[in-house]
Amino acid sequence: MKTSLTFAVVMSCVIANTTIAQKKTTMPAKSKVITTPKKDVVYQVFTRLFGNKNTTNKPWGTIEENGVGKFNDFTDKALQEIKKLGVTYIWYTGVPHHDVIRDYTKYGISNDDPEVVKGRAGSPYAVKDYYNVNPDLAVNPAKRLEEFEALIARTHKNGLKVIIDIVPNHIARNYHSLSNPKGVTDFGAEDNTSVEYARDNNFYYIPGKAFEVPTSPTYKPLNGEQNPLIDGKFAEFPAKWTGNGSREAKPDINDWYETVKVNYGIKPDGSKDFPELPQGFDKKDCKAHYEFWKDKDVPSSWKKFRDIALYWTAKGVDGFRYDMAEMVPYEFWSYMNSAIKMKNPKAFLLAEVYNPKEYRNYINLGKMDYLYDKVETYDHLKSIIQGEALPEPLSEIQEGMADIEHHMLHFLDNHDEQRLASPEFAGTPEKGKPMMVVSATISSSPTMIYFGQEVGEDGKENAGFGTHSRTSIFDYVGVPHHQRWMNGGKFDGGQLSKSEADLRDFYKRLLNFTLYSDALTGKFKEIQTINRNETKRYDPGMYSYVRWTAKEKLIVVVNFSWVTTSNFELKVPEDVIKIWNIKDGLYDVKDQLYGSTAQLKVTDGKGTIRLSVKPSESFIFKL
Structure with missing residues (x-):
């Protein structure tokens, strides 16, 4: 039997008990240079x-x-x-x-x-x-x-x-491109504005009605500052539907009134025209x-x-x-x-x-x-x-x-x-x-x-x-x-x-x-249920799960509490130990964030790790 396996334990804690060395170190060196990330x-x-x-x-x-x-x-x-x-x-x-x-x-x-x-x-x-x-x-x-x-x-x-x-x-x-490539026309340039909808119109229209600037007793453009364009008007005839779908010529101040809705061939009744x-x-x-x-x-x-x-x-x-x-x-x-x-x-x-x-x-x-x-x-x-x-x-x-x-x-x-x-x-x-x-x-x-x-x-x-x-x-x-x-x-x-x-x-x-991390591309299984039901002093803010591939095994433990330190013996259930093919014994695990170490103890096919999990901190352990 190999006396060491690869694990990681991600914990929102500083570990403080006899099985864990309390220390913060520089980021542990990787055993080899990996040039292609597995995650983005x-x-x-x-x-x-x-x-x-x-x-x-x-x-x-x-x-x-x-x-x-x-x-x-x-x-x-x-x-x-x-x-x-x-x-x-x-x-x-x-x-x-x-x-x-x-x-x-x-x-x-x-x-x-x-x-x-x-x-x-x-x-x-x-x-x-x-x-x-x-x-x-x-x-x-x-x-x-x-x-x-x-x-x-x-x-x-x-x-x-x-x-x-x-x-x-x-x-x-007021969409208007100064930079259209050759042959490209602006949105709406070729629209039939006499109808509410046509499949090849870029916008939806409100025929016969001019757009009205939304108003509010509590909001003034530019906080009330003078500007020659602030006159209560914006030239748009006929008015277009607003970006969030409002069909009113005068949208509400809470609508996306600065934008107009683009037509993708969805008719006003919601049916598809494509x-x-x-x-x-x-x-x-x-x-x-x-x-x-x-x-x-x-x-x-x-x-x-x-x-x-x-x-x-x-x-x-x-x-x-x-x-x-x-x-x-x-x-x-x-x-x-x-x-x-x-x-x-x-x-x-x-x-x-x-x-x-x-x-x-x-x-x-x-x-x-x-x-x-x-x-x-x-x-x-x-x-x-x-x-x-x-x-x-x-x-x-x-x-x-x-x-x-x-x-x-x-x-x-x-x-x-x-x-x-x-x-x-x-x-x-x-x-x-x-x-x-x-x-x-x-x-x-x-x-x-x-x-x-x-x-x-x-x-x-x-x-x-x-x-x-x-x-x-x-x-x-x-x-x-x-x-x-x-x-x-x-x-x-x-x-x-x-x-x-x-x-x-x-x-x-x-x-x-x-x-x-190879394991973060692999499988997920919660170990929360067994720890919530069977682990003493596993406080309400605790949460745990495992991630793994053939190359790497991770045990994730976090403490969402910002006031409570939890001292407990984390259970790694029998089905996980079996899937990972771990024999009875002691296995060191090492923090990949700050370098602390802990031990996974496997007895009769069941695993435990003694932890003291302080509020709102994070570590990653790996052998």
Whole structure:
């Protein structure tokens, strides 16, 4: 019998008993260099905010007052530090040219009406020109596309891949491209505006009615600031349906009034006006989907968005994040995604879908690589850390998605959600640690983090249109914790507090482990039930499961409690010991984050590990 086996124990704890050496060391050296990650990690960055060094943070501040980041702020040093964090992809959020309240007329760009723009810096999801990029992000707005192309090349040179947004459900009310390739016309340029719906119209119309600017007793564009375009009017006749589907000529102030709904051949009654995929196509690959659509007559909007995606693919963009993908039919996604995969079979295609009943349609029929695991894993983790739920349903969620778990991207923070460290979410970044361990290790799916999450960004700023708990995507604002890591452009963490530096070190250790762990590509089994039912002093905040392949075995134990230390003897049940083919004996396990050791004791085919699990900390053990 071998006297040693490979294990890892991921624990939200500092181990403190006679079987465990209490020490923190540097990250253990790998036995061999592995160049190809087994899992992916996506670093979402709000491009406008990343490089901004200005700390003024005046509500509704201008670029001159509050500053703005540029493409050029992503230096080789910055990109190398992001890569070292354990990242494989950067999602550059807010790149396509969207509405902004800033005068760029000398570059041929029309001014945008504040009455149909959210905030001063504008929503990145109200795209004005899909064939160019946000002029705010360029040192020289006339060369903005060239500056982004240089960033793509620089990102690739530093061993990272590029994701950008495509927002297919809606576009800015005043969409107008200055950069259309030859033969490409603007959305709506060829529409029949006398009817509500026609299959090849790009928009839905409200015939005979003019658009009316939404009003509110509590909201004034630009916070009441004078602007020549603020006159209570926006020229649009006939009015179009609003981005969230409102069919009113005067949308509500809470509607997505800055955008218009794109028509994909869905009639106003909800019926489909395009070919549907044949039975059994959920089992077919992208090539079969591509071949199916090659000779089909499809709506105009399908072709326009396919051409946009292929335009950016040709420029070296490695993947896309699709906003509100479930508001667009999955047949369109089959059409577009299969076309992308014919150009780049490794393209990373990530979709925002919130209806679990539709997950398999968008994965199997729509050919999405990944969907947000928001409604199930994220939401339940949030409920646990806020004291509203126990951990047990995490196992049910994982087992219920066993056939698609690899496709369900995990995250705890993004531009839409409350910051993980905010009082409205976890309360402190340390409370987020056990959540992050579970999010990153419970499945084989990619992990995503949002810039600043790794240094405890808490979103406390009142930026103007955007308020506290979320880092604003509508305003010019600085991001304080992130700015301390950025350290005036040195990107060395020189201004971080000790707790912030320790937190980033935790993320770096955890994410780098997940990149190359073989077991995290393998099988999952909960060991929560036996420990909850039979283990003494296994406190309510505890949660445990195992992951394994033939090469590596993992035991995952986390403590969601931020006040209780749990001292207990963890049970590794007989069926797990049998599957892993472990004989009776003692087996050392070693922490891959900080280097502590513990022992797995196997007696009569059953395993135990004596643990003292302190609140909200994380370790990984491996022999």
